[in-house]
Amino acid sequence: MLDLKRQYHPLHQELLDAVGHVLDTQQFILGEPVAAFEQAAAAQLSVAHAVGCSSGTDALWLALAAAGIGPGMSVVTTPFSFFASVSAILRAGATAVLVDIDPSTFNLDPLAVEKMLDSPQAKGLRAILPVHLYGQCADFTAFSRLGREHGPKLIEDAAQAWGAEWQGVRAGALGDAAAFSFYPTKNLSAAGDAGMVTTNSAELAERARMLRQHGMRRRYFHDEIGWNTRMDGFQGAILSVKLKYVEGWNQARRAVAAKYDALFAAAGLVETGPYPARGVVLPHEVPGSGHVWHQYVIRTPRRDALREFLAARKIGSEIYYPVPLHMQEALQCLGYAEGSFPEAERAAREVLALPIFPELREDEQQTVVAAIAEFLS
Ligand SMILES: Cc1ncc(COP(=O)(O)O)c(C=O)c1O
Numbered sequence: 464m465l466d467l468k469r470q471y472h473p474l475h476q477e478l479l480d481a482v483g484h485v486l487d488t489q490q491f492i493l494g495e496p497v498a499a500f501e502q503a504a505a506a507q508l509s510v511a512h513a514v515g516c517s518s519g520t521d522a523l524w525l526a527l528a529a530a531g532i533g534p535g536m537s538v539v540t541t542p543f544s545f546f547a548s549v550s551a552i553l554r555a556g557a558t559a560v561l562v563d564i565d566p567s568t569f570n571l572d573p574l575a576v577e578k579m580l581d582s583p584q585a586k587g588l589r590a591i592l593p594v595h596l597y598g599q600c601a602d603f604t605a606f607s608r609l610g611r612e613h614g615p616k617l618i619e620d621a622a623q624a625w626g627a628e629w630q631g632v633r634a635g636a637l638g639d640a641a642a643f644s645f646y647p648t649k650n651l652s653a654a655g656d657a658g659m660v661t662t663n664s665a666e667l668a669e670r671a672r673m674l675r676q677h678g679m680r681r682r683y684f685h686d687e688i689g690w691n692t693r694m695d696g697f698q699g700a701i702l703s704v705k706l707k708y709v710e711g712w713n714q715a716r717r718a719v720a721a722k723y724d725a726l727f728a729a730a731g732l733v734e735t736g737p738y739p740a741r742g743v744v745l746p747h748e749v750p751g752s753g754h755v756w757h758q759y760v761i762r763t764p765r766r767d768a769l770r771e772f773l774a775a776r777k778i779g780s781e782i783y784y785p786v787p788l789h790m791q792e793a794l795q796c797l798g799y800a801e802g803s804f805p806e807a808e809r810a811a812r813e814v815l816a817l818p819i820f821p822e823l824r825e826d827e828q829q830t831v832v833a834a835i836a837e838f839l840s
Pocket of ligand 1: 519594644646
């Protein structure tokens with residue numbers, strides 16, 4: 464599914480030098496290595512402020528808390544995402560309201576959100592939290608309009624979308640604040656857990672910096688109850704090295720995705736979406752969405768049998784995500800049930816992520832598509 468060593472080997476010496484510099488200077492927490500990464504990261508995204516922290520999960524919580532989201536308020540998001548998109552809302556003390564997805568992009572459906580905004584459920588709603596799933600931005604033309612007309616803050620879950628764009632604006636600069644993850648499988652990845660909040664608001668950035676250090680502006684004077692969620696110097700140093708290469712890696716991912724499209728078309732397996740009948744529905748790239756292909760996700764009706772067939776041939780695949788969030792045991796407290804979000808539930812039954820990473824070879828892609836063709840025949 465993913466071979467991280469292919470990325471690591473050519474960078475081996477450069478990464479060792481960066482890690483060595485942290486050891487030489489003994490700046491293990493925040494400090495110059497993290498500040499340098501924050502500055503370079505903000506410049507690459509054309510966003511005013513970047514605040515490094517210890518994971519994407521914490522970045523989501525920090526973004527929400529710094530935006531003033533807390534008890535008595537609610538935040539709307541998608542049921543088809545990683546658990547943290549919802550758990551961070553609850554961790555901020557707010558209520559999570561879920562709305563179904565657009566079946567062609569798997570992203571939060573702005574029309575469904577708009578409908579919700581006109582319903583009693585909108586009472587107390589203070590933020591919309593769209594997730595740029597699989598590396599494709601949610602429809603920020605629509606969400607920006609909803610933000611302007613109805614007032615909620617827009618918090619991007621950009622964990623999977625380093626370098627993605629919506630109509631020329633980078634993920635991370637689209638909303639009031641955004642959260643990134645540098646988990647090792649992400650397009651821009653650390654050597655462990657790390658995350659980042661980005662924002663164009665100086666006030667929000669300052670509050671996030673304070674909250675990531677136990678609410679301290681001055682050492683041992685605590686203005687608010689924050690948390691310890693700082694980025695390590697090692698991670699800052701490693702991320703600074705990788706930041707120089709990530710645009711090229713994203714380009715390579717685009718080429719891999721285009722090659723999959725061509726191979727599936729040549730094999731005669733492609734069906735027009737959003738739902739598959741017998742074959743394969745390919746990922747839908749919205750024009751102007753600047754997709755960075757964190758994942759290449761097909762839809763197919765006999766998904767579980769196909770996955771087993773691929774596994775027997777030592778071909779990796781993954782399901783992001785097999786259980787929609789409203790059906791997770793831990794989130795029964797939200798009060799939804801099976802049937803609440805039919806699009807998310809159907810997607811959870813049909814999606815299959817295929818191997819995609821910058822160094823994936825064409826012959827490996829041919830093997831994947833040939834195996835799927837064999838299964839479907
Ligand atoms: C959509 C989404 N949100 C949030 C997270 C949480 O990031 P992390 O694993 O760095 O805490 C992830 C990553 O796993 C993710 O994919």
